[in-house]
Amino acid sequence: MAQLSVKALRSNDSGRLLVRVNKACRAGVPRYGIAKLTDTENSKSVRVLVLGHDAASAIFMPYDIREALGVDKGGNLNFTIKKIGWLGKIWWLLRTPDPAVHVPARLALISVLLGAIGIAIAL
Template structure:
């Protein structure tokens, strides 16, 4: 388990639901990878999009993720990082509160379902 102070995201990342964490703490999760971030103190867990950061002395996250993990800005977070599978990635995309993320995901899911439906109709017809 790793313990780092929690800081806010850099100004260029405002409004984005992601966590910036130095590569040495991300284990096998690549840049732009999805992972489950778990607070060891209260067992709160959240699936997040991980990006890197040059600063290896802190973890950077927005208010919504801090709130879900039960940690405050400036506090310390003892955490674990676990890579998640494809199903968790799709669910994260569909459940994201950010319309710039969930609307394209919903349209893509609807397109796949309509494609499957059209193939079934063609096979049965």
């Protein structure tokens, strides 16, 4: 469990559903890994894309993730972070509200399903 100050994402990350946290606080989650971030005070959790930054005393997150966790910018967040498996990653890809992520993921799923149907018809 870690406690870090909550800060807003930089403007070049705006609109993205990601969290920037120092490598020391990521519990083995790699850069560009998908993790479950849980606020230990209210038990709210959200699946997020994790990137890094240099400050070991802060966690950077956008408004939507702060709202989902029930934390305020400038406040402190007591949290746990847990790596999720490949099924959780697929679920995140399909369910994230970010259209830059879910549209290609859904098109890929449709393509795989159509390919499987084509193979079944051919057999």
